[in-house]
Amino acid sequence: MIMTEFFYIISQFILLFTTLFLLLFLIYSVIENEKNVIKRTIPLIVLFGLLLSINSLGFTPGLLQITLTILFVVGLFVVVISFGNKNISYKISENKFDERDIMFSRMELVPGTEKFDNYYRRKPQNRQKDNLFRKEPGLLNIGSKFYNPLLFNAAAATFSTVDLLQPLVEGDHVKLPDNINIAELTSFIKSWTIKLGAVDVGFTLLQPHHLYSHTGRGEKYGEEIVLNHKFAIAFTVEMNHESLSFSPKGPIIMESSQQYLNAGTIAVQVAQFIRNIGFDARAHIDANYKLICPIVAQDAGLGTIGRMGLLLTPKLGARVRIGVITTNLNLEINQKPIDSTVIQFCEICKKCAVNCPANAILHDSEKNESIWQPWKINHEKCFTYWCKVGTDCGRCISVCPYSHPDNFIHNIIRWMIKQNPVNRWLALKLDNFFYNDKPALKPIKSWMGLQSGK
Ligand code: SF4
Ligand code: SF4
Known part of the structure; x- marks a missing residue:
């Protein structure tokens, strides 16, 4: 009974944390005028909001709560630990550039x-x-x-x-x-x-x-x-x-x-x-x-x-x-x-x-x-x-993933990239998913002289 309660609380926390994190990401994306990100984040917020409601009503099977907890703990561990970072050095050329x-x-x-x-x-x-x-x-x-x-x-x-x-x-x-x-x-x-x-x-x-x-x-x-x-x-x-x-x-x-x-x-x-x-x-x-x-x-x-x-x-x-x-x-x-x-x-x-x-x-x-x-x-x-x-x-x-604004959300990803190759792979996949691997060109603002059409 105590274990069931424990996994219920943990799964509630995970779902609430994810929903709030996505909400924060949405707010930053509105500020940054990233329409593609907004389009992709809203369905995810709805999905996690629904899962949170279902879980709080006690409709989630215990096995699912245990799986979610294990996945979260393993995921957190991988995100936080530092490994697989090589030392890089370059030769200094004797020849100067003209x-x-x-x-x-x-x-x-x-x-x-x-x-x-x-x-x-x-x-x-x-x-x-x-x-x-x-x-x-x-x-x-x-x-x-x-x-x-x-x-x-x-x-x-x-x-x-x-x-x-x-x-x-x-x-x-x-x-x-x-x-x-x-x-x-x-x-x-x-x-x-x-x-x-x-x-x-x-x-x-x-x-x-x-x-x-x-x-x-x-x-x-x-x-x-x-x-x-x-x-x-x-x-x-x-x-x-x-x-x-x-x-x-x-x-x-x-x-x-x-x-x-x-x-x-x-x-x-x-x-x-x-x-x-x-x-x-x-x-x-x-x-x-x-x-x-x-x-x-x-x-x-x-x-x-x-x-x-x-x-x-x-x-x-x-x-x-x-x-x-x-x-x-x-x-x-x-x-x-x-x-x-x-x-x-x-x-x-x-x-x-x-x-x-x-x-x-x-x-x-x-x-x-x-x-x-x-x-x-x-x-x-x-x-x-x-x-x-x-x-x-x-x-x-x-288009470079490092070029995003200097704020809380993007700095978390920058910190993750520094930790290990798994995070780097994940950060790249997320960047391509939210911002596209070939981001569309944005139209320039009207005050910038739209009459030229360029
Ligand atoms: S053409 Fe444009 S995108 Fe390509 S290297 Fe030069 S500045 Fe960068
Ligand atoms: S490979 Fe990616 S991270 Fe590196 S400079 Fe190019 S866009 Fe930026």
Whole structure:
């Protein structure tokens, strides 16, 4: 009799807990405007609500209550325990990456100029691939597939504002170093950067593989990069979840330009602060980098570079932009090991590869040993697509299960993913069930200029 009562109470608890959890999930999905999730969650709430009512009326056979209890306890045990997490390390390449090989540098080459001819004499293998993006209308240009005069001109205005920051990235430090405690200073820089709008901040030793070999943009094109700073401060700023949900349409480039501006402003402010207290510092901002931001950010413990080649951060996935400041000011560094569970999740997920309209992301699990790019991305295919549609696409970011908002429900799943392979498999199945393995493109908002139909 006592046992029957025990299993009744436990099964009531399980059914009530599941119904309430689904209700909470529904509320979050309404806030996030996830129509597909809402459609799939409501029948589940009705089902569990019915089971709860039947159970409370005493109509559930005892055997079913016992089975439910056992399943719940075993399930809980599997969810909570940590196992099957590998240690992952990558080789650090001796060869630095040349910024002249990035797509933006190649885009800026003007046919018929000496610079253009020199580049393709050195890299003839890129000429044919680059001819493909040159045939397309180009980023933010009229004639591109998602051209929208309002959104594109708003993004162009924001990029022009980023350009105004360029003269401020470097400068002389104004006086001799103040005698400030390193721990206090590191803590101040971290807290202030967050107050300025960053989501997360990390510190690392600046290493040779962080740097480009040669400058690929601007007046210093072709110059060998020499940077004698010892430390790097990396931080992330959030990209708006809703703006990304319209990817690859216009709102994505409006949002990325805005976050380049925010990251640039913060980087310039922090670099100037360090110079004010007597140390050398340089801000690395859009179109003016001496280093590869995702690798620096990974070494500073801000995340792990995933299948799509971008930094996946613990709370926002790839839905961030990165800013970096390098300096000769001594800082307390917080080197963290690479989170292998992200790589293990990417091995089974492939959602970015499946949804990439340019087929630029690898589907298989074969990985490079290189630290800066565990999976090889076909940058030419990706960039040619950008030039065709006029935006920086971002479809891979928008469909990634790590990109969901930073809230209680999604953070539970992020925590589960870290525990073991069973949870990773389950999280992927749930993500595909609720959000679809190929999520539908969302129509843009009316204020964003619907008259263009894009
Ligand atoms: S979509 Fe999946 S495979 Fe791609 S980066 Fe995100 S987690 Fe990794
Ligand atoms: S930005 Fe778009 S085209 Fe480029 S890799 Fe991501 S999904 Fe593919």
